[in-house]
Amino acid sequence: MYMNKLSVLAAALLISVTTVAQRKPEVKIDKSLITTKVQESLGKKNMTAMDLWELGRVSAEGLSPDGKTLLYGVSYYSLNDNKSEKDLFALSLADKSVKQFTAEAGGESVLKIEANGDVIYSFKGQLWRKNLHGGAAVQLTDVEGGLENVKFSPDGKHILFSKAVLLKNYHSVDKYKDLPKSNIYIYDDLDYRHWDSFNDGRFNHPFIASYTDGKIGEALDILKDEPYYSPTAPFGGAEDFTWSPDGKSVLYVCKKKFGKDYATSTNTDIYEYEVATGKTKNLSEGMLGYDTNPVFSPDGKRLSWMSMKTDGYEADKNDIILVDPSTSQKVNLTAHWDGTVNSFAWSKDNKKIYFVAPTRGTVQLFAIHVPVNLNVRSLPVIEQISDGQFDITGIVGELKDGLVVTSTKMTQATEIYHYAFKSKKLAPLTTVNDAHYARLNETKVEGRFTKASDGEDLFSWVIYPPDFDPTKKYPTLLFCQGGPQSATTQGYSFRWSFQLMASQGYIVILPNRRGMPGWGVKWNEDISKDWGGQAIRDYLSAIDDFSKESYVDKSRIGAIGASYGGYSVFMLAGVHEGRFKSLISHCGLFDMTSWYGTTEELFFANHDLGGAYWDKKNEKTYTDFNPIKHVDKWNTPILIFQGGKDYRVPIGQGLEAFQAAQLKGVKSRLVYMPDENHWVLSGHNAQVWQREFFDWLKETL
Incomplete structure (x- = not known):
């Protein structure tokens, strides 16, 4: 449902944290250029929220056709400017040397790398x-309003792009x-x-x-003039x-529905548009769920895409x-x-399709013959x-070996790796x-199995504070995942950072409760129409079992979560x-009745809750599984974050919960973020979020 790099060189490493955070990104040097001696000169410390936002955020931009060069992006966040700055770097896979490829203020994204070494980027x-191999950057286009989502035809003589078109006078x-x-x-x-914007009558078109x-x-x-979105x-x-291999047609993803039909369906299809004739054909006709990500095999003889079977079920297999x-x-x-x-992603020889998928608490690589x-x-x-x-979060490309x-890991942000067959x-x-992580004390992560209340094996990740001592007692946080089928x-998260939480002295336990992928399709599906049932019991089973450990302070246990x-x-x-x-x-759901009446993707509510509150067959969802119906037993201090532009879980949910807690005399605090949606995107707002989060725990735990 809900719908989710580097410090300074040499002497600059000795500058204060605040100064480093405010420096312009000329300090963006890959760690491989920093000597081990310089790293060792840095003292160890526990991670802070500022450390988290000083990390570089790595994006894989592409491999050169000869497989010799990797282009990647690194974004750094400037608290002074309250925005990120991204530049591109080129890594030679032969000698591992790195050179900065772009340095202009702004953010560059690679569109394609040509055989002669030319990089076309946005x-x-x-x-x-x-x-x-050198030379100055050359601006190719000067299009009013700019270009988005550009794809070049195979012969390079045409481009496919998107822009918004005004079709309705809303x-x-x-x-x-x-x-x-x-x-x-x-x-x-x-x-x-x-999500976070009202429909102004403009629709993205290819x-x-x-x-x-x-x-x-x-x-x-x-x-x-069709009122549909693509992308x-x-x-x-x-x-x-995507372009067809011969460049004669274009494939695009679109949900060709409007109004209530659009809000209650996930039926996107793969359409083929013939450039010469203007004719359109639905390639996924009769396939009723999400159909996305069309990709041709390297030889152009096969087409593949991802598909869900059930209309309205966004977390389907x-x-x-x-x-x-x-x-x-x-x-x-x-x-x-x-x-x-x-x-x-396809293999170069067309014989395999590699894919990544969650499995048993991680995300791994798989191959289909x-x-x-x-x-x-x-x-x-x-x-x-x-x-x-570890998690494999994406496939960049294939090499010979x-x-x-x-x-990523729970204790390491995205980096790019070579996986050897x-x-x-x-x-x-x-x-x-x-170099940044080398300055931080390590936090250990372990897996743990518990017996759930129905006898099933329940897996959890546990992350421990630096220098964990099992003879001491620690406050513990139960993390409740969103989704619910996430x-x-x-x-690795730059907000829900379990490494940061553990570094503040908390043990964090993260159960793979009912509803999470990676434990079979049935386990994933079991949460639908049972939100307040077995999944909640799984959380209680996990924390009850973990509380038996001598190092857990049973009098200092908290529960945290979003969505x-x-x-x-x-x-x-x-x-x-x-x-x-x-x-x-x-941004939690507090009253399922008012939530159904104000959320926007109604297909989700119809599938996972069973449907509308006025339909008697859904009564349990709006009574037993509705938090507002259990407020009479609220007596625990609660901090509530709520985004003002969150239309997935609209503002009334957080306000209702806070008002109920206040009127019941329960210690409570509301952190209202008028400019944030379901997430927290502003660096300054994120710092406030972290400070309020940990201040609350200090006050109450």
């Missing part, structure tokens, strides 16, 4: 070119041209707002235009588009569909596999090819944050029977 909405300034200072929205149907040396011809709107709203991007475009024959490659796919003959109905062979206490991937090990290619794995995790905290507040001394809920 910068401030325009296309630029610069060669890996905003008063568009409907009443003589009243330009008005600011009113008028609607006759649903889909009036989504456009095709000729392209020659930066000159762009007249752009053709593929969707014309899909609110998070779709360039992955929603995600499968990989294989299509022979010449015959339109389809095969579900992962139908027999008990898991769900996050993302995938692609059938040569789609008429043969034998089950495709699927093998897990990586294993360890392995894959280039991105990876032979040794099955990860080797770091970027070490952007190593995995708790070895991911469905925030809902869990609100539910636990009424059923925990004295287990918790302090509670923290971020």
Whole structure:
């Protein structure tokens, strides 16, 4: 549902934390250029919230066609400017040397790397070119309004891009041209707002235009005057588009529904648009759930995409569909596999599809052996090819001896690695944050199994404070994951940082309760229509079992969480029977009735809650599983965070919960963030969030 680098060189490393945070990004040097001696000169300390925001944020931008160079981005956040600054770096995979590729103020993103070393990248909405081997950057385009989600045709003579098109006069300034200072929205149907913005009548559309040396011809709107989104709203991007190998057609993802139908459906489809004729064909006709991410095999003979089966079920099992475009024959490659796919990539020889998927508390690499003959109905062979206490978060590209991937741990932000097929090990290619982490005391992470109340094995991650001493007693936090069908794995967060929490002296336990992917499709599905049932009992089982450890201070246990995790905290507040001394809920669902009446993606509520509150068959959802119905038992101090632009869990949820706590005389605090949505995106706001979070724990735990 809800719908989620480096410190300074040499003497600069001795500058104060505040000064480093305020420096302009000329200090962005890869850690590989810093000597071990300099690292060792730094003293160890426990992580702080400022340390968290000083980390560089690494993005993989692409491999050169010859496989010799990796381009990656590093973003640093400036608290002075309250914004991030991203530059590109080039890493030679032969000698591991690094050079800064761009340094302009702004953020650059690579679109393609050509065989001659030319890198075409996007910068401030325009296309630029610069060669890996040297030379100045050249601006290629100067298009009013800029270009978004650009894809080049195979011959480079056309581009595919997106821009917003005004199709409905929902905003008063568009409907009443003589009243330009008005600011009113008028609607006759649903889909009036989504995520963090009201629908102003503009719809993202894909456009095709000729392209020659930066000159762009007249752009053709593929969707014309249709009130549909492509890329899909609110998070779709360039992955929603692709050119056919011959450049004669374009594939795009779109949910061709409007109003109430749009708000209650997940049925996106893969459409093929023929450039010459303008004809459009639905390639996923009859496939009723999400169909996304169309990708052709390297030889262009096969097409693949990700697909969910059920309309309205956004957390359904995600499968990989294989299509022979010449015959339109389809095969579900992962139908027999008990898991769900996050993302995938083709092997260069067209024989395999690599994918990443959650499994048993981590996210790992898998490989499918692609059938040569789609008429043969034998089950495709699927093998897990990586294993360890880490997450593989993405596949960048393939080398002769392995894959280039991105990876995280609970104690390490994203870096880029080489995964070797032979040794099955990860080797770091970027070490952007190593020098920073070398200054911090380590926090140990371990896995733990508990018996749930129904006898099932329940896995949890546990992260311990630096210099953990089992003879001492520690305050402990139970983390409640959002989603509800989101995995708790070895991911890294710049807000819900368990490393930071542990560094402040808390043990954190993170159960893989019912509803999380990685433990089979049934385990994942079991939470739907049972939000306040077994999943909540799983949390209680995990904390009850862990509380038996001698080092857990039973009188100082807290529960924390966001989104469905925030809902869990609100539910636990009424059923925990004295287990918790302090509670923290971020953008949690408090009253399921008012939430159903104000949230925007109604397909989610219809599937996971069962439907509307006026339908008697859903009574349990709006009574037994509704936190507001258990407020009479609230007696535990609670901190409530609420975003003002959160339309997934609208503002009334947090305000209602705070008001109830206040009127009941329960110690409570509201942290209202008027400019934030379901997340916290501003650096300054994030610092306030961290300070309030830890101050509350100091007060109450």
